[in-house]
Amino acid sequence: MAVGVLALQGDFREHAAVLHQLGAAPVEVRLPRQLAGVSHLIIPGGESTTIGRLLDRYGMLEPIRARAGRDLAIWGTCAGAILLARQVLDVKKGGQPTLAVMDITVRRNAYGSQLDSFETLLPIPLLGEPPLRGVFIRAPQIETVGKGVEVLARLEEGAIVAARQGRLLVTTFHPELAADDRVHRYFLEL
Structure with a gap:
């Protein structure tokens, strides 16, 4: 199984490092x-x-859309969650291209600016104990989910921060920065 990491911008090196630790190339x-x-x-x-x-x-939008959730499992973290969402709120004038393949609505920068970034312990039942350290950096929030979407984690006040729809997975936080490989292992099993 070959695991790709989109390496156009962002923290792709951190994901690659976790995958290497798990024995993936x-x-x-x-x-x-x-x-x-x-x-x-x-x-x-x-x-x-x-x-x-x-x-x-x-020219990556259509090739990814064509395979999304079928023969290609996709996991979007933070900005990746925004790109997978069918609807994105708080988009600046001129918009942004998205893949729009997962039945979720996401609000960009839902918790504020870079200065409002935070960490918290997240119980994620399917991953077991202990709770995962959630690192939220100018994070989006999942506002709504469609019928086929399973909510995997919420903040204490109820905000949705992880969800799955078939072979599509989103986290609005950064598991690759948490020194915990459980979400990566879960994704590799999709």
Whole structure:
């Protein structure tokens, strides 16, 4: 199984490091031909507008959409969650390209600016104990989920921060920064 990490912008190196620790050989994906050989793709955190525009510029939107959730499991972290969402709230004028393949609505920068970034312990029942350290950096929030979407984790006040729809997974936080590989292992099993 080849695992791709979208390497256009953002924290793709951190995801690749976790995958190496798990014994996987990650493939840095920048062009459609590099996508062809992967069964799993991680879309990392970063700046969602920039990543979306680069996906468009390099002709990656349609090849990813065509395989999303079928023969390609996809996990979007933070900005990646925004890119997978069918609807994105608080988009600046001019918008941003998205993949729009997962039946969720996401609010960009839901907790405020970079200064409002935070960490918290997240109980994620399917991962067992202990709670995962959730690292939220200018994080989005999942506002609504469609019928086929399973909520995997919430903040204490109820905000949705992780969800799954078939072979599509999103986390609005950064598991790759938490020194805990359980979400990566879970994704590799999709």
